[in-house]
Structures are given as C-alpha cells and as structure tokens.
Amino acid sequence: MTRALPLLVVVVLVGGVQALHALGRLPVFLPAPSELWAAADPRVLAAHIGPTLGRAAAGFAIAAGLALGAAGLATAVAALFGPIYTLGATLQAIPVIALTPLLAVWLGTGPSTQVVIAVLAAQFPMLAGAMQGFRAVDARQMELFHTLAAPPWQRLRLLIVPASLPYVFQGFKVAAPSAVLGTITAEWAGAERGVGAMMLNALFAFDPPQVWLAVLSACVLAGGGYALWAAVERLVVVWDRPAELAP
Amino acid sequence: MKRPIMRRVLLRALVAAALVALWQGAIVAWEIPPYLVPAPGSVAAAFGQHARLLGARAGFTLGSAALGLLISLGFACALSVAFTNSRVLARATMPLVVAFRSAPVVAVAPLVMLAVGRGIGTSIVVVVIVSFFPLYVNLMRGLAAPDRSAMELMRVTGASRWQVLRYVRIPYAMPYLFTGLRVAGGSAILGAMLSEWLTGAPGLGMTILQSGDMREIETLWAAVILTVGMALGVFWATSAGERAVLAWRV
Numbered sequence: 001m002t003r004a005l006p007l008l009v010v011v012v013l014v015g016g017v018q019a020l021h022a023l024g025r026l027p028v029f030l031p032a033p034s035e036l037w038a039a040a041d042p043r044v045l046a047a048h049i050g051p052t053l054g055r056a057a058a059g060f061a062i063a064a065g066l067a068l069g070a071a072g073l074a075t076a077v078a079a080l081f082g083p084i085y086t087l088g089a090t091l092q093a094i095p096v097i098a099l100t101p102l103l104a105v106w107l108g109t110g111p112s113t114q115v116v117i118a119v120l121a122a123q124f125p126m127l128a129g130a131m132q133g134f135r136a137v138d139a140r141q142m143e144l145f146h147t148l149a150a151p152p153w154q155r156l157r158l159l160i161v162p163a164s165l166p167y168v169f170q171g172f173k174v175a176a177p178s179a180v181l182g183t184i185t186a187e188w189a190g191a192e193r194g195v196g197a198m199m200l201n202a203l204f205a206f207d208p209p210q211v212w213l214a215v216l217s218a219c220v221l222a223g224g225g226y227a228l229w230a231a232v233e234r235l236v237v238v239w240d241r242p243a244e245l246a247p
Numbered sequence: 248m249k250r251p252i253m254r255r256v257l258l259r260a261l262v263a264a265a266l267v268a269l270w271q272g273a274i275v276a277w278e279i280p281p282y283l284v285p286a287p288g289s290v291a292a293a294f295g296q297h298a299r300l301l302g303a304r305a306g307f308t309l310g311s312a313a314l315g316l317l318i319s320l321g322f323a324c325a326l327s328v329a330f331t332n333s334r335v336l337a338r339a340t341m342p343l344v345v346a347f348r349s350a351p352v353v354a355v356a357p358l359v360m361l362a363v364g365r366g367i368g369t370s371i372v373v374v375v376i377v378s379f380f381p382l383y384v385n386l387m388r389g390l391a392a393p394d395r396s397a398m399e400l401m402r403v404t405g406a407s408r409w410q411v412l413r414y415v416r417i418p419y420a421m422p423y424l425f426t427g428l429r430v431a432g433g434s435a436i437l438g439a440m441l442s443e444w445l446t447g448a449p450g451l452g453m454t455i456l457q458s459g460d461m462r463e464i465e466t467l468w469a470a471v472i473l474t475v476g477m478a479l480g481v482f483w484a485t486s487a488g489e490r491a492v493l494a495w496r497v
Contacts, residue, residue, distance in 0.1 A: 029361035095478075097440050097452060098471045101459030105467070106283060181353045188444045189456060199357045203445060211361055215354045222351065 031209040036216075039209035048198040049217055052183055055111050055194070056221070059118020060179040064172070067123050071130030085131060092124035096182060100189040109190040114183050121182025122175040129171020133164025162239060169233040176225025184218055195221070285465045290472070293465035301454065301466075305473055308443070308450035311367050312435040315374025319431065322375070323382035331390040331416070332408060348380040356442050370442045370450070377438035378431035385427030389420025425489035432481040440474070451477070 014033050021032030031039070067088075074084040096117055103113040137160055145155050187196025195217050202210035267287050273279065274286055281289065294301065330337035356373050363369045393415045401411045440452030447453060451470055458466040 027362070029358075095437055095474070097437060097444070098455065098474050101455050101467055102471065104459055105462065105464065177351075181351050184353050185441070188441075190460065196353075200445070203357055203360055206361075208361055211357050215357055218351075218354050222354075 029208050031212055035209050036212055039207075040213055044198075045213065045217065048193055048195050048214070049221065051111070051191075051193045052180070052187065052195040052217075053221060055114045056118050056176075056179045056183040056225070058111075059115045059183060060122050060176060060225075062115070063119045063122040063175065063179065064126055066119070067126035067171070068130050068168075071127055071134055074131055075134040081131070085127070088124050088127040091120055094120065096121065096185050100186050103186075104189055111191075113189075114186040114191065114194070117186035118179040118183045122179035125174035125178065126168070126171040129167045129169075129174075130164065133167030133171075134160060136167060137163045165237050166233075169229060169237065172229040173226050173233070176229055177222035180218070180222045180225055282462070282464055285468055289465050290468045293463075293469045297466055297469065301451075301469060301473060304449060304451045304454045304470070305477065307367070307448065308370075308436065308439050308452065309477065311370035311448075311450065312374055312432075312439040315371040315439065316378050316428075316431060316435045318371065319375045319378040319435075320382055320428075323379060323386050323427075327383055327386035327390055328412065330387065344380070344383065347376060350376070352377055352438055352441055356438075356445050360442070360445050365446045366448055369446045370439045370448060373442040374435045374438045378435045381430040381434070382424075382427040385423040385430075386420060389423025390416045392423065393419040421492055422489070425485055425492070428488075429482060429485045432485055433478055436474070436478055436481060 017026070017030070018033050020026050021034070026032060070084050070088070074081045099120070100113065100117055103116055107113045107116065141159055141163075142155075145159055150158070184194070184196040184199075187194040188200060191197045195214050198214040198217075199211060202208075202214055270284075271287050274284060285293075326340070330340070352373065355376055356369070359372045359376070360369045363372055397415050397419075398411070401415055406414070440450060440455070442448070443450040443452035444456055451474055454470045455467060455474070458464075458470060
C-alpha cells in the first residue's frame with residue numbers, strides 16, 4: 001500500500017489535469033497529458049536527448065577517472081590530501097554561469113564546452129566520496145595484511161576496494177544527475193542540439209508541450225543517472241550496506 | 248575593533264593586487280593572445296567604457312535577486328513560525344518542502360518562464376524557489392535551538408506563545424537566519440542570472456552571454472569579474488550584518 005501511494009498520487013494528478021483540460025479550464029502554459037503524448041515525436045526527442053546523454057556520460061566518465069586517480073594519489077601521498085581536496089572544492093565553487101561563456105570562447109560552442117562543464121559539475125562528489133572511501137579502510141585489517149605480508153595487489157583487491165566501494169558509489173549517485181544538469185545548463189549558452197537547446201527553442205516558439213517534454217526529459221535523464229548507479233551498487237556491493245557502516 | 252577591520256581590508260586589497268599581477272605576468276610569460284585572455288588593463292578600460300551599461304545590468308540582477316530573496320524570506324519566516332507552533336501543519340506540508348528542495352533550477356526555470364513570461368517576474372520567481380529551502384531549513388533549526396533552561400524559565404513565568412517567540416526563539420534563531428541568508432544569497436544571484444539566460448532579461452547574466460557571443464572578450468571578463476565581486480559582496484554583507492546583529496552575544 002505504502003509503495004503504491006506515490007503511483008496513486010501521479011495517477012490522480014495526471015487524471016485531474018486531463019479532466020480540467022476536457023472542461024477547458026487549463027491555463028495556456030499547462031498542457032494536458034494527451035497533448036504531451038501527441039506532441040512527443042520520438043525522432044525529435046531522440047535527436048535532442050542523444051547528444052545531451054552522450055556529453056553527460058563523457059563528462060561523467062572523465063570526471064570519474066580524474067576523481068578516482070586524484071583520490072588514489074591523495075591517499076598514497078598524505079601531504080597531497082589537503083591540496084587535492086581544496087582544489088576539487090574550489091573547482092566545484094566556480095559558477096557554471098561565469099565559466100560557460102569563457103569556455104565557449106576558448107573551445108567553441110561544440111560539444112567540448114558542455115563536456116568540460118559536465119566534468120566540473122560531476123567531479124567533486126566523486127572525489128569526496130573516493131577520498132572518504134579510501135580512508136575508510138579499517139586500520140586493524142590493514143595491520144593484518146601487513147603482518148601477512150600481502151602484496152599491494154591483494155591489498156587493493158581484498159581490502160581497499162571492498163571498503164571504499166560504498167562511498168565511491170555514493171559519490172557516483174550524486175555526480176550522475178549533476179553531470180546531466182551541468183550539461184543542460186551549458187547547452188543553454190549555445191548548442192545546436194540537446195535537451196537544453198530544445199528548451200530554448202520551445203520557449204522562443206512558445207510551445208508549452210515541447211517545453212514540458214524537454215523538462216521531463218531532463219528530469220528522467222537526471223533521475224535515471226541516479227537510479228542506474230543505485231542499481232549497479234545493489235548488484236555489486238553485496239557484502240556491505242551503507243546503513244551498516246555507522247562507526 | 249577598528250584596527251583588525253582595516254588590516255583585513257588591506258589584506259584583501261593585497262590579495263587582489265597579487266592576483267592582477269599574476270594575471271598580467273602569465274599573459275606576458277606565455278604570450279597569451281588577447282582574444283583568449285585579455286590583459287587587466289584592457290578589462291579595466293572596458294569597465295570604464297561600459298560603466299553605465301554594466302552598472303544598469305548589475306542593478307537589474309541584484310534587484311531581482313534581492314526582491315526574490317526578500318519574498319522568500321517572508322515565506323520562510325511565516326512558515327517556520329507557523330510550523331514550530333503546529334506539528335500537524337509541519338507534517339502535512341513536508342512533501343511540498345522536499346519537492347522545493349529537490350527541484351533543479353534547470354527544470355524549474357523553463358516552466359516558470361512559460362507561466363510568468365519574459366522579464367523580471369521569471370527571475371524573481373526562480374530566486375524565490377531557489378532560496379526558499381536554505382532559509383526555511385535554517386530558520387526551523389534556529390527556532391528549535393533555545394536550550395531547555397530558557398524554555399523552562401518561560402514556562403515557569405507563564406509566558407505566552409508570542410512572548411516565547413519574541414524573547415527566546417527569535418533571538419536564538421538569529422545566527423541560523425544569517426547562515427541561511429549566506430547560502431541563499433549566493434544561489435539567489437546565480438538563479439537570477441540563469442533565468443536571464445532563458446528570458447533574455449537585461450541583467451548581468453545576459454551581458455555575459457551576449458558579450459561571449461559577440462566575442463567582446465574584455466566586456467565578458469569585466470562582467471564575470473563583476474559577478475564574482477557581487478557574490479563576494481553578498482557574502483561579506485551577510486557576515487557584517489551577522490556581526491552587527493549578534494553584537495549582544497559577545
């Protein structure tokens with residue numbers, strides 16, 4: 001019952017809006033679900049969602065590589081821990097709105113600007129998660145590995161990865177939506193195609209159904225990024241649950 | 248009290264001067280062409296040349312951010328006071344509050360623009376939505392912050408609800424209010440500028456976008472620096488306001 005409740009709310013809302021539409025009582029900016037359905041052209045949607053998805057995924061992948069590498073370096077060299085964290089936090093604090101036009105001048109309005117913004121938007125949660133995770137290794141277990149003279153590879157495979165994965169996935173789950181949203185914001189500053197471009201075009205043409213479709217696409221992409229990593233985590237991390245990680 | 252402030256201002260001026268020197272030095276050292284990174288001098292010239300325009304644009308952005316922040320503050324104060332006094336109300340509206348928090352600007356701004364149209368209205372509504380949650384959460388926490396002995400004293404002396412609010416809850420909530428304002432102030436400016444990208448309203452966000460498109464690199468840098476200055480200004484203003492209001496605590 002409790003699990004069906006959100007679904008019920010959605011059904012009631014959609015039905016209510018549709019009923020209001022039938023009565024002709026909807027404001028112009030609120031299209032009925034049936035109008036949305038009619039306006040949704042799979043080819044147009046794919047033409048806009050595809051580029052955004054590709055840029056966000058590329059940005060996410062690059063950011064993941066950089067963040068994991070930097071976190072590994074920070075854990076290996078204690079003196080670098082503070083500076084690397086500060087660098088990540090500083091990059092995170094740069095507002096997209098000030099940076100995108102500069103990047104557009106440097107890199108052009110092609111996909112590279114949006115990918116760089118996606119990298120910047122996604123890096124910090126993953127960096128923070130990985131740095132926290134690598135440090136979460138139990139000191140006594142580390143000592144045991146030391147006493148048994150375990151080679152570095154075994155230490156990584158059997159100790160560090162299992163201990164840090166829950167934290168790393170936590171970072172991934174936060175970073176995936178922000179990569180998507182960063183990409184879309186960057187697309188506002190100039191892109192031929194993409195969900196952000198679709199929003200701008202639809203707003204200029206005052207086409208409420210298209211605006212709503214673009215917004216819904218953005219929400220689905222962002223939510224989907226989170227759901228994807230949550231599912232992967234559930235498949236991979238079978239030995240531990242974050243809830244049991246309480247110190 | 249006077250001297251540390253002077254020293255702080257001096258220190259900040261020194262840091263700014265060092266940054267400008269570094270900027271100029273990097274351009275000379277790596278021979279960066281002016282269409283990639285303009286020299287500090289030419290950016291300063293752009294400031295002088297477009298002072299009127301930049302001032303008007305910054306005023307528009309600051310105005311819409313301030314107005315939205317004020318409305319948001321009104322909502323947050325009213326709701327948090329009502330909710331600390333009624334638990335039922337608090338629980339009933341919680342899903343709405345959470346929805347406000349989790350809605351990304353990227354998704355909200357286009358819908359707001361559909362409903363409100365081009366112009367300052369969209370900026371204000373977006374700012375209200377963006378800044379509501381940090382204000383509300385901090386106010387709720389602040390109103391619940393009074394320690395037990397203070398609340399007990401109020402009960403013993405038979406204080407009314409209004410008196411408890413006026414003499415205990417609100418003074419205790421002040422530090423939290425300023426924490427909320429500092430967070431909300433930054434996101435208010437960002438929210439206002441982001442909505443200008445959509446609506447084309449004549450603010451600083453629009454200036455940044457336009458000068459980027461027109462390759463007016465010096466104006467672009469001037470506007471970006473002005474934005475950073477504005478964000479820092481809001482941060483310092485809230486900090487100074489906090490010190491002024493909380494002087495009684497020390």
